[in-house]
Amino acid sequence: MNTPVQIGLPQVVLFLIAVLGIGLLISSLMGLFSSRRELEVFEDEDGRRYRRWRKRRRELRWKRGTSGIIMLILAVSLLWLTFAVQSYLGLTNDIKVARVHANTFTNDPHNMDLQLTMLDKNGNPTSDERYSINGDLWRLECVMIKFPTWMNILGIHSSYKLTRLEGSYNDSKLESSSPHVVVELNGGVGDFFNQTYGNSLTKPFVDATYGNGVFEPADGKTYDIYVSQTGLYAKQASN
Structure with missing residues (x-):
């Protein structure tokens, strides 16, 4: 069987766009579902105080995640464009x-x-x-x-x-x-x-x-x- 692999400048550019899209996708999802850390103060029986950072569970942050949603849309758009253009190149080459x-x-x-x-x-x-x-x-x-x-x-x-x-x-x-x-x-x-x-x-x-x-x-x-x-x-x- 012959399996031609068509690698040229268009494929390299599309690969870089796909990497950028995946990176934006991961970043946007992490921004939407982020965890918070809160400083808590404890006091023992002798009156000594202790401080400790406590990690809150991950939650969906809609109000503060507007930029993340925009990045998510941009990432999906880049990935869709990559597959669409590469499919066209494959079908016409x-x-x-x-x-x-x-x-x-x-x-x-x-x-x-x-x-x-x-x-x-x-x-x-x-x-x-x-x-x-x-x-x-x-x-x-x-x-x-x-x-x-x-x-x-x-x-x-x-x-x-x-x-x-x-x-x-x-x-x-x-x-x-x-x-x-x-x-x-x-x-x-x-x-x-x-x-x-x-x-x-x-x-x-x-x-x-x-x-x-x-x-x-x-x-x-x-x-x-x-x-x-x-x-x-x-x-x-x-x-």
Whole structure:
């Protein structure tokens, strides 16, 4: 599985804002629920006097806690802003994971010559292979691990793994009766679902696990494949 961690200046700034918000939150709560100390004077049988500080129980100080309430509102607002902005950055910062180019044969329209280039999270090629695939459309599949929203503040992108390449036919009759070629990528799906979502140790940190795929026609055009926080999608390559 690939789990990109997107750490840059925006994430650093948001982390500092979150720390400030948590600090204000703790300070404001301590200000609202503060304890008092009172000086008490005791006198024994011989007339000697003793002084002792006595700590009163914590109580809610509404009248003197106005500034604390304002700080509390400010702290919650900063934390909400941090999560909202980081979630937006995570949802809009997609990663290019592959490039696909497929051509059909003139004398064999239901077969294609396909070139698949897989990329790492920095856009560098990790493999470049050619395949002969049956069908009119190519389909690239992956498995995904979606993390809880609160983990976005750490810049953690959804995990993904490209698992399968195959073709399909536009005609449903051909789809059910014609041969298919399935290419397993990166070891396939394996026992992915049982090892992640079914594992009680990973459940607090895993929001969902699922399979996802994108398909396009073998029209001779080149497509860039991106992974978002929710799955794969394809765009025609600009170069």
